[in-house]
Amino acid sequence: xxxxxxxxxxxxxxxxxxxxxxxxxxxxxxxx
Amino acid sequence: xxxxxxxxxxxxxxxxxxxxxxxxxxxxxxxxxxxxxxxxxxxxxxxxxxxxxxxxxxxxxxxxxxxxxxxxxxxxxxxxxxxxxxxxxxxxxxxxxxxxxxxxxxxxxxxxxxxxxxxxxxxxxxxxxxxxxxxxxxxxxxxxxxxxxxxxxxxxxxxxxxxxxxxxxxxxxxxxxxxxxxxxxxxxxxxxxxxxxxxxxxxxxxxxxxxxxxxxxxxxxxxxxxxxxxxxxxxxxxxxxxxxxxxxxxxxxxxxxxxxxxxxxxxxxxxxxxxxxxxxxxxxxxxxxxxxxxxxxxxxxxxxxxxxxxxxxxxxxxxxxxxxxxxxxxxxxxxxxxxxxxxxxxxxxxxxxxxxxxxxxxxxxxxxxxxxxxxxxxxxxxxxxxxxxxxxxxxxxxxxxxxxxxxxxxxxxxxxxxxxxxxxxxxxxxxxxxxxxxxxxxxxxxxxxxxxxxxxxxxxxxxxxxxxxxxxxxxxxxxxxxxxxxxxxxxxxxxxxxxxxxxxxxxxxxxxxxxxxxxxxxxxxxxxxxxxxxxxxxxxxxxxxxxxxxxxxxxxxxxxxxxxxxxxxxxxxxxxxxxxxxxxxxxxxxxxxxxxxxxxxxxxxxxxxxxxxxxxxxxxxxxxxxxxxxxxxxxxxxxxxxxxxxxxxxxxxxxxxxxxxxxxxxxxxxxxxxxxxxxxxxxxxxxxxxxxxxxxxxxxxxxxxxxxxxxxxxxxxxxxxxx
Numbered sequence: 001x002x003x004x005x006x007x008x009x010x011x012x013x014x015x016x017x018x019x020x021x022x023x024x025x026x027x028x029x030x031x032x
Numbered sequence: 033x034x035x036x037x038x039x040x041x042x043x044x045x046x047x048x049x050x051x052x053x054x055x056x057x058x059x060x061x062x063x064x065x066x067x068x069x070x071x072x073x074x075x076x077x078x079x080x081x082x083x084x085x086x087x088x089x090x091x092x093x094x095x096x097x098x099x100x101x102x103x104x105x106x107x108x109x110x111x112x113x114x115x116x117x118x119x120x121x122x123x124x125x126x127x128x129x130x131x132x133x134x135x136x137x138x139x140x141x142x143x144x145x146x147x148x149x150x151x152x153x154x155x156x157x158x159x160x161x162x163x164x165x166x167x168x169x170x171x172x173x174x175x176x177x178x179x180x181x182x183x184x185x186x187x188x189x190x191x192x193x194x195x196x197x198x199x200x201x202x203x204x205x206x207x208x209x210x211x212x213x214x215x216x217x218x219x220x221x222x223x224x225x226x227x228x229x230x231x232x233x234x235x236x237x238x239x240x241x242x243x244x245x246x247x248x249x250x251x252x253x254x255x256x257x258x259x260x261x262x263x264x265x266x267x268x269x270x271x272x273x274x275x276x277x278x279x280x281x282x283x284x285x286x287x288x289x290x291x292x293x294x295x296x297x298x299x300x301x302x303x304x305x306x307x308x309x310x311x312x313x314x315x316x317x318x319x320x321x322x323x324x325x326x327x328x329x330x331x332x333x334x335x336x337x338x339x340x341x342x343x344x345x346x347x348x349x350x351x352x353x354x355x356x357x358x359x360x361x362x363x364x365x366x367x368x369x370x371x372x373x374x375x376x377x378x379x380x381x382x383x384x385x386x387x388x389x390x391x392x393x394x395x396x397x398x399x400x401x402x403x404x405x406x407x408x409x410x411x412x413x414x415x416x417x418x419x420x421x422x423x424x425x426x427x428x429x430x431x432x433x434x435x436x437x438x439x440x441x442x443x444x445x446x447x448x449x450x451x452x453x454x455x456x457x458x459x460x461x462x463x464x465x466x467x468x469x470x471x472x473x474x475x476x477x478x479x480x481x482x483x484x485x486x487x488x489x490x491x492x493x494x495x496x497x498x499x500x501x502x503x504x505x506x507x508x509x510x511x512x513x514x515x516x517x518x519x520x521x522x523x524x525x526x527x528x529x530x531x532x533x534x535x536x537x538x539x540x541x542x543x544x545x546x547x548x549x550x551x552x553x554x555x556x557x558x559x560x561x562x563x564x565x566x567x568x569x570x571x572x573x574x575x576x577x578x579x580x581x582x583x584x585x586x587x588x589x590x591x592x593x594x595x596x597x598x599x600x601x602x603x604x605x606x607x608x609x610x611x612x613x614x615x616x617x618x619x620x621x622x623x624x625x626x627x628x629x630x631x632x633x634x635x636x637x638x639x640x641x642x643x644x645x646x647x648x649x650x651x652x653x654x655x656x657x658x659x660x661x662x663x664x665x666x667x668x669x670x671x672x673x674x675x676x677x678x679x680x681x682x683x684x685x686x687x688x689x690x691x692x693x694x695x696x697x698x699x700x701x702x703x704x705x706x707x708x709x710x711x712x713x714x715x716x717x718x719x720x721x722x723x724x725x726x727x728x729x730x731x732x733x734x735x736x737x738x739x740x741x742x743x744x745x746x747x748x749x750x751x752x753x754x755x
Contacts, residue, residue, distance in 0.1 A: 004386045011382035015375040022371040026175030 034064055037086045039075045041068065042099035042114050043163060045229055047412065048178030048370070052096050052171065060084065060092040070417050075100070097170025115230075121160035122230050125223035128152050132216045141211075146198040149215040157191055161222035177370035185374065186404035187221050190214040190731060193397060209391060214398070220732035221405055224739040246345050246428065249320035254285040257329070274332045278323045286319040287334040295326025347433055347676075373407040373714070380718040388719075395719075398731065402717040406734035407710055411741040415702035418749035423695035426753055431678035432688040439674040440699075443658040443692035445639050449587050449685065450630060452644035452652075453598035453605060454490065456662055457612055457682065458574040460645060462490050464498035465555055469568035470545070474504065476567045480531045480560045482507040483522040487514055491558060494572050495531070515539070517599050517622035519558070530561040533601070535620075537561055545569075556600050581612040583682035588613075590686060590693075593638075597621055597629055597652075626652035643685055644673075660685060694755045702745045709741045 044050050050070040057066035057075060062083025068075045077089055093100035132152055139145050161183075168184035171177055194213035197204055201211040253264050257275040267285055270276065275291060278284055284297065296308035299321045308324055311317055317330055320341040336342065377400045384396035420437040427434045434440060454460050469476040481499030484492035485506050499506065509522040518539065519532015530540055537544055537559055545566040547557055555573035559566055587594050595616040598605045605619035618629055626644075630652050633640045642649070642656030653659030653673050661673030662680060677684035717734055721727040729737075 007385045008382050011378050014378050018371050018374045018378070022175060022177050022374075023368065 034078050035081045036076065036078045037089065039077065039086070039090060039093065039100050041073050041075050041093055042101075043167060044068075044070055044073060044098055046070070046179045046414075047417075048171075048176070049098065049167070049180075052174065052176055052178070053093055053098055056092050056096045056174075057089060060089060063089070072421075095170075096174065097167045118226065118230050122223065122226040125156050125160045125219060125226055128156050129216070129219045129223045132219050136216075143198075143201055146201065146211065146213055149213060150195060150198045153191065153194075153215040153219055156219050156222055157187065160226065161187065164222070164225070177374070179370070181370055182373060182404045182407055183221065183225060185377075186401045186731065187218045189397065189404075190221075190401050191218045194218070209394075212394065214401075214731070217401070217731035217735075221735040224732075224735040227739055246320070246341065249283060249341060251283045251285050255279070268336075270332055270335050272332055272335055275329055276332055277327070277329050278317075279327050280323060280325050282323050284317050284319055284321050284323060284330075286332045286336075287339045288317055288319075288330040288332045290315045290317060291329045291331050293326060293328030295328050296324045298322040298324055344428065344433060344678075347435060369407070369412075373404065376407075376714060376718065377401075377403040384719065399717065399719050399728065401731045402729050402734045403714055405731050406713040406717040406729065406738055411706035411709060411738075411745045412703070414742060414745045414749075415706050416699050418746055419695055419698045419702060419752060422749050422752040423691060423698075423755070426755055427688070427691055430687060430691075432684055432691060433676040433678065434688070434692065435674050435676075439658060440692045440695050442639065443641060443675060443689055444696035446592065446641040446658055446689065448593045448595060448633055448638040448640050449689075450633065450640055450642045450652075450656065451584075451594065451596045451614070451682070452626070452642070452649050453596055453600060453608055454574060455645040456643050457580045457596060457608060457614075458576050460490060460574065462494040462556070462572045462574040464494050464570050465573040466571040467498070467568070468571070469560075470566065471568075473568065474502065476560050476562070477502065477570070478504045478507070479524050479527065479529045479562060479567075480558075480570065482509050482524045483512065483520055483529045483531050485509065486512045486522070487520050489514075489520075490574075491556065491572055492520065492531075495558070495570060498570075527563050531558060533558065537566070540564075542566060556604055576608055576611050577681050579681040579683045583684075583686055584612045584614055586683070586686035587689070590689065592641075592689070595633075597626055627655045630655045641685075641689065643682070660688065691752075691755055695752055698748055698752055702748055705748075706741065706745060709737075713737060 041053055044053065047070060050068040053075060054066050054068040057063055057068070057077055062080045064078040064080065066075060066077045075089075075093060079089065090100045132149055135145065135149065164180045164183045165188070167178075167180040171181055191214075194215050197211045197213050204211050250267060252267055254267050254270050255262050255277040256265050256270060257263075257277065258265075262277055270286055276285060276288065278295070280295075290311050290313050292313055294310070294312045297311050297317060298308045299318065311328065318341070319334075319339045334340075337346075380403050381396045381400035384399050385392050388395045388399075416437065420440060423440060424434050424436075434443075451457050454462075467473045467477050477495070477499050481496045481504065484495045486509060487493075496506075507524045509524050512520065512522040514520045515532065515536060518536035519530065521528065521530045521532075521536075521540070523529070530536055530542065533556075534544060540561070542559075542561045542564055543566070544559075547569060555571045558570045558572055560568055560570065584594050593616070594614050595618065596605065596609050596614045597618045598608075599621055600619055602617075602619040605617045609615070609617045621629060626649050630640050630642055634655075634657070639658075640656045641658040641660055642652050643660045643662065644650075644653050645662050653661060658675060659673040660675045660677060662677045662682075662684070675688050677688065713734070715721075716727070717729050719728055
């Protein structure tokens with residue numbers, strides 16, 4: 001159960017990071 | 033001052049790659065514009081030489097992880113080297129892929145087998161597939177992601193896990209996890225993607241055949257008269273004004289004018305027109321065309337990059353790199369596509385891990401990797417450029433020069449064709465058919481021709497020719513003034529002579545004389561006024577081209593509205609229109625007002641294709657959504673229109689429009705299939721069919737599906753070669 005919770009949380013964090021890194025930070029670095 | 037350089041770029045495999053290189057160049061200081069063509073693997077950069085250099089631009093491209101060399105003549109050599117390298121990598125991967133697939137079938141699973149598979153996979157991932165990883169890393173550092181990212185993350189995950197299982201099998205077994213490896217998936221994915229790249233490289237080669245064919249039209253050696261003797265010299269050493277000898281069956285090396293001799297010349301390679309053209313002294317010849325039976329000498333007038341052939345090659349090359357607006361949609365989508373796919377892959381992993389069957393993490397990893405692999409947006413990146421490239425190449429082959437992808441999209445949407453009459457519907461080589469002097473016809477013709485001698489207007493030339501045919505001497509003219517669309521005036525032997533239409537006479541306050549109706553029907557009436565009084569008129573006819581009515585019929589059958597526009601009088605315009613089957617005519621329109629006519633149709637909501645000869649209707653051609661210039665006698669037209677017809681008749685117009693319509697249809701089909709493929713493929717890879725049907729894809733199957741989708745897009749585009 002614990003493993004599932006950890007994987008889910010890590011997964012959500014990873015998705016957030018991927019979208020931030022490529023879309024938001026990417027756009028910012030391209031505009032700068 | 034601006035310099036333009038074309039830099040060959042290696043390693044680009046998708047639209048995201050080319051847009052990244054393009055962006056890097058655009059951000060580089062001193063660059064005014066940069067356009068990267070995925071299909072020709074070339075970057076065309078305009079830059080200010082004071083602020084940057086070609087070397088800096090090459091460095092900027094390299095910083096994005098792609099290869100770039102300074103432009104050298106041996107670009108094709110360079111390209112071949114890349115293809116050979118790719119073929120070797122593909123061969124190795126395929127051999128290893130078969131071995132890695134067969135070995136576990138004949139050898140019982142053991143630690144030794146796993147080590148053997150690892151050993152076989154290493155060169156594939158470390159050498160053949162290495163470029164995917166380096167490019168993915170470069171992209172990552174620039175906060176961007178492309179298909180290399182998907183491949184690298186997918187194969188990297190599968191390989192990393194399998195290598196861990198091989199090296200620490202004991203640990204996995206102790207924890208109740210079967211020591212399952214996925215080397216075959218890694219190798220198959222790399223092999224299939226390399227196969228896709230290889231096929232794409234071949235398609236690029238085929239599409240640039242059109243350009244190679246044009247370049248091949250230049251002979252390497254030329255016979256030139258030097259000091260009265262005929263010598264053979266390399267083409268590069270030919271100078272303007274050189275006298276060149278052409279023997280039967282030889283290609284004409286450069287553009288020029290025939291000095292002596294006669295022959296027929298096959299110009300089909302440039303015009304698509306199969307009937308050879310007779311050439312005698314004074315006739316213009318074009319480099320690249322084929323001499324048939326006669327021998328002739330000609331004087332070179334244009335050499336090197338200034339020849340018609342060189343300009344065509346340049347235009348086709350530039351056109352193949354331009355992007356139609358529909359491409360922007362594909363670019364926008366692929367920019368957000370990869371992060372979305374990575375997110376989906378992570379979500380897939382989490383869901384399989386949380387609610388999937390045991391061993392959950394194994395299924396989760398396989399499903400996640402499969403999502404990454406199936407989503408490679410190669411097909412999407414290929415959808416538009418392959419079609420544009422093949423269509424422009426095909427166009428050049430049938431005498432239709434299309435200046436770019438944007439032109440294809442606009443032309444295919446055109447719903448109204450505006451035809452300029454003179455030189456387009458008609459021959460454009462007007463002839464004086466009647467001279468009607470109120471007192472002295474010959475004297476009037478002589479004065480009119482003397483004035484018109486200085487004008488290049490086709491009607492003026494007809495008058496001059498008529499006077500020459502009558503053996504009249506021309507008088508010197510002073511104070512020559514041309515009024516565009518009206519006529520010309522000048523002082524000849526102390527008399528003020530006006531030659532022009534009714535409007536010119538009205539402007540100058542000359543009282544008009546009535547002209548019989550049947551005269552007006554026969555052609556354009558040109559009035560001649562001497563010292564403020566009408567002396568008579570000339571009737572100038574311009575025969576309709578034999579192919580014009582067929583072309584008009586074809587255009588109408590394509591659902592296009594056909595309108596004719598001319599500076600000529602109502603009666604002449606109406607009779608020409610009736611002859612070719614056009615109902616709507618605008619007559620007596622001055623050249624500067626032709627543009628307004630185009631504008632008016634555009635305001636009515638029409639997408640206008642304007643067809644003209646590119647000389648006096650250049651503003652209208654530019655205003656039209658699609659300017660179609662007919663080369664006719666002049667070479668000005670090559671640059672004047674968005675589409676240039678090398679053949680001097682109207683049938684090229686339906687042919688050109690049909691080609692653009694077919695091309696846009698192929699582009700739409702390509703995009704549709706590329707999207708559908710992802711829309712259907714990703715959920716299946718994620719396992720949506722598993723709960724109800726137990727159906728899942730393996731990563732290797734996903735790689736095969738991806739390769740198939742790329743191949744289907746390329747094949748679809750190549751159909752245009754026969755359009």
